[in-house]
Amino acid sequence: MFWPSSAQASTFMPVQASKIAMHVDSLYEFLLWASLISCVLVIGGFILFSIKYKRKSESDRTPYISHNNLLEFLWSFIPFVVFMVVFAWGFFVYREMRTMPQDGLEILVEGQKWNWTFYYKSGKISAGELWVPENTPIKLVMTSKDVIHSFYLPAFRNKQDVVPGRYTALTFNAEKKGDYQVFCTEYCGDQHSAMLAKLHVVTREEFDRWLANDPYKGLSLTEIGQKVYGSRCAMCHSQSDVKMVGPGWKGLYGSSRTFVSGDPVAKVDENYIRESILNPNAKVVVGFGPASAMPTFAGQLSEQEIMAIIELIKGLK
C-alpha cells in the first residue's frame, strides 16, 4: 500500500547529499510511522465503530457516556509526550543544520528576478551554477537585489529565504559528488518557476581547476554571448522575435524604439544595449512599461560579457 512504502522516507525524498539530509530523513521517517499509526487508530477506529454500531432500528437506544477522565487524560497526555519528543528531535536536527562553520568556504549569493549569481572570494562570478568542493563546509551568505527569494536545496533538505536589505546564511557540507537542483521557493513573479540553478559538487582538484579556469577561453565572442544568454537572459528574452517578459532579440539591433518617457525615437545600437543592461530603467520601451521589469546587471557582467551579448544580438538578424 501507499503509506507503508512511503514510510521508507528516502524512497519518497530526493537523494540524500549530506549527513543532515540523513538526519532529517530519519526524523521524517519517524514522523511518518507515528502518523501512520495514529491514522490507523483514528480512521480505523471510527470506521470500525460506525460499522459495528450501525443503526439497527429507529428505536435504538445508546448508552449515556458523557466522559471518562482517565481516557481523556491519556489521549491528551500521550500525544503531548509524542509532540514534545518530535519537537526536541526537530530542535536538535535544526540546530545542527543552522550551526555555521567557523572555517568553511564562504560564497556570496545574490538573488534577483530571476537569476542566482554566486560570488567567490577569488573574484570569480558565476551565474546559475554553484560549484563547490566535496566534503567541505560551505557557507552561503545571501542577499537579494529586489524582492524576497528563497534558496532551496532539496537534496540537502535545506532552504533559506533571501531578503533584500539584509544577509541571511545557509550552510551545507556535500558528501557525494554530483549535480543537484537549486530552486527558488519564495514566489517572486513571472519567471519564479524558471529561477533555477545547478549545484555542482566536485573534488577539491576539479573545484580549484574550475576556479582558476577562464570559462571563455578559446571561445568566439558570439559563443561567449550564447553562454551568458543561457545563464542570464533566457528567462525573459527569446532569440527569435517572440516577446516574452522582454523583447525578442531577432532583428532587435538597428530597429527603432519608442519610449514611455516620450524621449525621441532611437535606433538600437551598441550604446543603447549597453545602457539597457546596466540601467534598464533609463529608456523603457512602450509596451514594457511604465517601469522596466529588468534588473540591472551592473557589477555582475564583465565588460567582455557585455560585449559578447551585444555581439550576439547583432548577429540575430
Next chain:
Amino acid sequence: MGTAIVDKNKNYLNEKSGLWSWLTTLDHKRIGIMYMIAVMFFFLLGGIFAMLIRAELFKVGPTLFTSPQYNQVMTLHGAIMVFMVIIPGIPAFLGNFFLPIQLGAKDVAFPRINLLSWYCLIVGAAVVFWSLLHHGVDTGWTFYTPYSISTSNGTTWVVAGAFIIGFSSILTGLNFIATVHKLRAPGMNFWRMPLFVWALYSTAILQVLATPVLGITLLLLVAERVMGIGIFDAKLGGDPVLFQHFFWFYSHPAVYIMILPAMGVVSELIATFSRKTIFGYKAIALSSVGIAAVSFFVWGHHMFVSGQSEVAGIIFSFLTMLVGVPTAIKVFNWVATIYKGSVRFDTPMLYALGFLFLFTIGGVTGIILATIATDVHFHDTYFVVAHFHYVMVGGTLMAIMGGIYYWIPKMFGRMYNEYWARITFVLIFVGFNVTFFPQFVLGALGMPRRYFDYLPVYEPLNRISSVGAWTIGVGFLIGLFVIIQAIFKGEKAPENPWGGKTLEWQTASPPPHENFHNQPVVTAGPYEYR
C-alpha cells in the same frame, strides 16, 4: 412580546416577498441565506480557477496560459477561496442562520450590523474583482512585500477589497460574541450551549481580535503602494519581513477561523447521527477556546526560513506543538462518540466521517510541518499545499457540505435527494484524495509551490493530481444541482428528520420569523440522548 396570533404557515421565507425585502432584511436567517448565495457564487469562481490551475499543471511547459496569467489565476484562486469562501463559509452562512436558533434567541444582537457585514463582503468582493480591470494581481494571496509593492496596479484594489471584507468578518464576530453573552434563552447557560455555538464563539473571538491587525497591515500596504511609506521596504529603511509577522499574526488565527466552525458542525453531525451524547462535551468546548487562545502565539511557524531569529523559530515550533494537543483531543472525542452509538449513514454523516478521515491526515502532516527541522525542507513546497488543502477543503469544505445537507430540511423545509447526494460525496471524497495525496509526495520530492512550470520528474504525479481535481469539480457541480433541486423541488421535510436534540429541531421547518412560536426554555444539555 410574541404572543400575537400565530399563523403556522408563515415562515421567514414567505413572510415577505420580493428582492427588496431580501436586500433590506434584518432577519438573521435571510441574511444567512444571502451569505449562502454569495459564498456559493464565489466558490464557483474560485473552483473554476482551481480547475484552470490544474489544467495548466497537467503537463510540463506552457499549456493554457502564459506565466503572468497563471500567477493571476493562482492568486485569485487563493484570495477568493480564503477571504470569500472559507472564512465566511461556516460562520456567516450556517452560523448566522443557526447560532441564534440554537441559543433560543429571536435574532443576533445587532441585526443591522449583521446586514452591514453582508454588504461589506459584497462590496469588498466587487473591489477585488475590479482589480481584474487593472492588470489583475499576481502576488499570491499572502501579498508578501516587497514583491507586492512593486507589482501591477491591481494589487492595490485587491488589498483594499480584502480590507473591506475584513470588516465583514469583524462585524460578524462581534455580533456572535454579543449574542452568545446576552441573548441566550432562559435556562441556556454556557454548559448547555451546543458545540457548534462554542466553536462559533471561539471563532468570533479570533475574528474580533485578529482581523483588525490584518486591517492595519493591509492599510499600510496600500499606503506603501500609493505613497511609498517605506515601512516594509528595505530600500527606505523598512523591513519586508515585518510584513510577514503582521500578516501571519492575523492569518494564522485565521486558519482557526476557518477550521473551528467546521469542528463545531462535525460535533453536531456526529452526535446526531450516532444518536448518542457527545463524548467529553466540556473537553471539546474548552479545546475550541484553548485553540483560539494559543493560535495567537504560533504565527512564526510560517516563517521558519524567513530570516527570523532561530530562537524565535524554535519557540514557535514548540507552541505549535501545543496547539496540536487540543486538536487531537477533539478527534479522539468524536471517535469515542461513535463508539456504542447508533450510526446512520445519511449524507451529512458521510461528510462528517469524510471530515474525520481527511482532517486526521491534514492534522498529522501539520505536525510534520510544525517540526522545525522537517519544515525547512517542506516549507513552500507542494507538501504545504497538500497539507492545507487537507485541512481547509478536507476539513472545512467537507463540514460546510455536511452542514448544508444536515440543515437544508430546516432552512428550506425540504429534503434533498439522498441518492445523488451520496454520489456527490463519493466523487468529492475520492477526487480529493486523488488530487492532494500525490501532492504530499511532490512536495517531499521538492517541487516548490506557486510554480507555473516544473521539472519533468514531477509530471506523472501532477497528471494524477489534475485528474483528481476535475473529479472534485464534477462532484461539486452535481452537488450544486442537488442543493438547488432540494431548495426548489425537494420533498417536504418534517420538523426533525434526523432526531436532533438541539433547539433548531424544536421549531418549525422552515422556522418562523422570530424562530420559535413560543419562547423555548432550556432545562438540559444539548445532546441528551438517553
Next chain:
Amino acid sequence: MNTANSTKHHYAHHFESAEHEYQTSKFGLWLFLCTEILMFGGLFVGYAIFHHKYPELFKAGSHFLDWRLGSLNTVVLLISSFTMALSIYYAQMNDRAKTLINLYITLICGFIFMGVKFFEYSHKIHEGLLPGHLFHYAGEGANAVANLPLYFSFYFCMTGLHGTHVLAGLFLIAWLIVRTHRGEFGPKYYTPLECVGLFWHLIDLIWIYLFPLLYLVG
C-alpha cells in the same frame, strides 16, 4: 415633551427589555473598541520596532513637530472628553439644554483639534516633510539622520488614522446633537450617547499615547 418621547423608545423585538438592549449595545461597543485598539496596536508595534531600530531617527523627527501645538490638541481633546461625559450625565438627569451645550462644546473641541491638525499638515506638506517617496524637504536638518522620511511615514499613518477616527467621531456627535434636539434621549434611553461617548474617549486615549510618542520622544 422630551420625557414623554424618551419613554416611548421601543427596544428591538429580540430583546427582553430596554435595559437588556442597552447592556447588549454597550457590550457590543466594548468589543468594537477592542478591535480599534488592536488596529492601532499594529501601528504601535511597528513604531516600537522601528524606534528600537533607529532611536535617533525618532528623536530627530520629533524636532520637526511643534510640541506646543500637540499640547494644545491634547488639552482640547481632554476637555472634549470631559464635556462628552457631562452630556451623558445631563441626559440621565433629563436636562436637555445642558446635554446640548456639552455636546456642542465637544463638537467645537473636535473641530479645533482638526483645525490644528490641518494647520500642521499643510505646513508639513508645504515643507515637503512627507512620507517615503513623497519626501522632498531640503531645509535644515534634512540629512542629519538616515531614513528621515520613515519618521514621517509613521507620523502621517498614525495621526492620519487617528484623524479619520476624530472625523468619524465628529460626524457621530453631530448626529447625536440632531437627535437630542428632537428630544430622543432621556434617562430611559441614552444608548447612542453612551456608545459614542465611549468611542470618543478611546480616540482621546489613543491621542494621549500618540502625543508623547511623536512629539516628545527622544
